[in-house]
Amino acid sequence: MMRSTVRACAFALMILPGCAALPGGGPAPLDTFDLTAYRAEAPGPRRGRTQILVAEPSALKALDGENIVIRTSPGAIEYLGGAQWADRLPRIVQARLVESLQATGRLGGVGKPGEGLAIDYQVIAEIRAFEVRVGGGGRAEVELYVKLLNDRNGVVRAARSFAASAPVVGAGNAGHVDALDRAFAQATQEIVGWVLGSI
Secondary structure, three states: OOOOOOOEOOHHHHOOOOHHHOOOOOOOOOEEEOOOOOOOOOOOOOEEEEEEEEOOOEEOHHHOOOOOEEEEEOOEEEEOOOEEEOOOHHHHHHHHHHHHHHHOOOEEEEEOOOOOOOOOEEEEEEEEEEEEEOOOOOEEEEEEEEEEEEOOOOOEEEEEEEEEEEEOOOOHHHHHHHHHHHHHHHHHHHHHHHHHHHO
């Protein structure tokens, strides 16, 4: 089983050296986090000519940014204090889905818009949940609704929702993001297998 890792970006601590130590120097730098791509070769025939474009996922405003969402009740959210994503969450999810599909070794090409692909299929995702729910020790919840579009005729080949969760087992910001990373890895593994089985 793949062990998911969280990469804290050290540059966030380097760009303002000593700033927090100065009187009135402003807030300390935020802990900055990334997500891990699921990397595993997938069994099955290689589709050497099939090329897939992964569009940037859509998301509601609360998830379409660099803030890390904490859900305190069914109708209320907050943001994880002192922490941020390394980029807008949809862009990170897009990049890691591309990497995960590339790592299977079964496709002729996988990329993002503007990379010159002769597209056969598009993976179009909506981020419906990407949050830590407090209570009972905390639990990360990730849900992506994904459509596989035949780019040749505009017909949706398949569509389904992928949901995964993981308990928060570590302390502090890193513990919360690690749980999100593990849930995302589980969902990504399912998405990759589904895409390869649907084309």
